[in-house]
Amino acid sequence: MGSTDPSKYKFNHSMLRIKDPKKSVAFYEHLGMSVVNKFEFPDNKFDLYFLAYDSPKAASHGNHWTDREGIIELTHNYGTENDENYKVHNGNKSPQGFGHVCISVDNIQAACKRISDAGYKFQKRLEDGRMRHIAFALDPDEYWVEIIAQNAVDKTEGVKETDLQTYRMNHTMIRVKDQEKSVKFYEEVMGMQLKRTSENKEAGFNLYFLGYGPPAGEATANGVNPSASREGLLELTWNYGTEKKEGKVYHDGNSEPQGFGHICVSVDDLDAACKRFEEKNVEWKKRLTDGRMKNVAFVLDPDGYWIEVIQNEKYKEAPGKY
Structure with missing residues (x-):
């Protein structure tokens, strides 16, 4: 052994x-x-x-x-x-569990335009809602694919080109019932490190990003995700209060x-x-x-x-x- x-x-x-x-x-x-x-x-x-x-x-x-x-x-x-x-079940309709995969790109406006021009649908476009720095494309089975920027969001007029060779498959998101138990499991059992925590108290949820490799840098003043240029992160989404519920809260995707x-x-x-x-x-x-x-x-x-x-x-x- x-x-x-x-x-x-x-x-x-x-x-x-x-x-x-x-x-x-x-x-x-x-x-x-x-x-x-x-x-x-x-x-x-x-x-x-x-x-x-x-x-x-x-x-x-x-x-x-x-x-x-x-x-x-x-x-x-x-x-x-x-x-x-x-x-297939995309995990965002009931019963919920898996949330999305996420790619990070060099120019988010150009990347989203290229996806839209090819006829693919979006769950959320950049201009939808309050969060103008992320989008969610839909794959052919309606799985959500989050799109985030690797650097400061370009607010200039017009759309520049995007270089596919620079893209990363950044993270996979799953919802968890008890954030303390889940973070502890992925740290102590799976050997991951907690790279970043995003608290969203007004919306009632927190995000925990875990992975292997070097630690993440600090978030920059312009709001750029310091882990956006990485691959292989696991995002755990905890909705406040789920830890108090009895029994299993989320669907694992393998049962019907x-x-x-x-x-x-x-x-x-x-x-x-x-x-x-x-x-x-x-x-x-x-x-x-x-x-x-x-x-x-x-x-x-x-x-x-x-x-x-x-x-x-x-x-x-x-x-x-x-």
């Missing part, structure tokens, strides 16, 4: 179920992402598409797919694209209605990491030894969200792939 160092862990990907892979892959490619890996399971009738930013300017350009952060995994079950009644599936952390030594999780008394959805797939495990967080655990191939040449 080897040893494990949580500082080497990476928030590798977030999985979303999709209806039509052609439409979904085209959408995320329009956002500048590339298919960095694909697994086909014809016997089980599903395929997995892994998309990430992979240009020479990307945060993890050229890395093995397990040695990255900010991947979006699209899961396609064969036949759904031809099923008129099939619809299905949509979001899991987040995934890649680790330096899979066996040692799972042994560490065992010592932390985690609740397992799937141990390494369960079932046929002996190279993935699933831990449950305090709200019952699934966290996949995989081997980062950079640290260990594990035989085969899943």
Whole structure:
């Protein structure tokens, strides 16, 4: 048995179920992402598409797919694209749970115009509401994709060009019942660090941004998010008072209605990491030894969200792939 160092862990990907892979892959490619890996399971009738930013300017350009952060995994079950009644659950309609993925861009006005010009819909445009510095595009399954600026919002007239190669898959948002329990779990069990907290007392909610790697800088006077140029952050949204409710508050996306599936952390030594999780008394959805797939495990967080655990191939040449 080897040893494990949580500082080497990476928030590798977030999985979303999709209806039509052609439409979904085209959408995320329009956002500048590339298919960095694909697994086909014809016997089980599903395929997995892994998309990430992979240009020479990307945060993890050229890395093995397990040695990255900010991947979006699209899961396609064969036949759904031809099923008129099939619809995924985006997590924002009842029952709520998963909220959104988020990309950060160099020029938010130009980026949003480019998405709109391609015919894609928005849940919230820049000019809607009070928050004029963020937008939410809708992917083909109506998952929300937040768009934030990496630098000061450009208020000049006219729209400049946007460079897709500079984009980042910044974070994934999930709602949590009890902020203290969830932050403690992701810090002490998953080895993440709390990078930033955003309190919104008038609106009755707080946001907690956690991740691996270096600490975030301080927010600037112009309101720019100091973590906007990063990848692999987890945003926990806590609505005041939910911690006092009885039982489960949020939907994990895997029971009906299905949509979001899991987040995934890649680790330096899979066996040692799972042994560490065992010592932390985690609740397992799937141990390494369960079932046929002996190279993935699933831990449950305090709200019952699934966290996949995989081997980062950079640290260990594990035989085969899943």
